[in-house]
Amino acid sequence: MESVRELASEKAAVIFTKSSCCICHSVKTLFYELGASPAIHELDRYANGRDMEWALRNLGCNPALPAVFIGGKYVGSSKDIISYHVDGSLKQMLKDAQAIWF
Numbered sequence: 001m002e003s004v005r006e007l008a009s010e011k012a013a014v015i016f017t018k019s020s021c022c023i024c025h026s027v028k029t030l031f032y033e034l035g036a037s038p039a040i041h042e043l044d045r046y047a048n049g050r051d052m053e054w055a056l057r058n059l060g061c062n063p064a065l066p067a068v069f070i071g072g073k074y075v076g077s078s079k080d081i082i083s084y085h086v087d088g089s090l091k092q093m094l095k096d097a098q099a100i101w102f
Helices: 002-008 022-033 049-058 078-087 089-096
Strands: 013-017 039-042 067-070 073-076
Touching (some): 002 049, 022 078, 073 078
16 A cells, blocks of 8 residues: 555656546546646556555545546545536646646
8 A cells, every 4th residue: 555655646646547447548638638747557557456456445545446646645536536627626736736837
């Protein structure tokens, strides 16, 4: 679980995904469109990916993927991220974490 916490804090925006997940791809695309360059960790490409997914669940990420961290804090899954985007708060979160500058 410690490695997941470390990875979640490595950049201003971090997304844990699976390469085959459509909604994960949509969340990543949204971040790119907002001008962010998040660290992406595709757990199906890690040897210990299942353990990392369980560690995310133990941190309160449910569903486990996509798990989005901004400023080192878990902010939610796809449903939450889309809600934040619609109400305008996602962009402000990214600005506050210095993931974007405009």
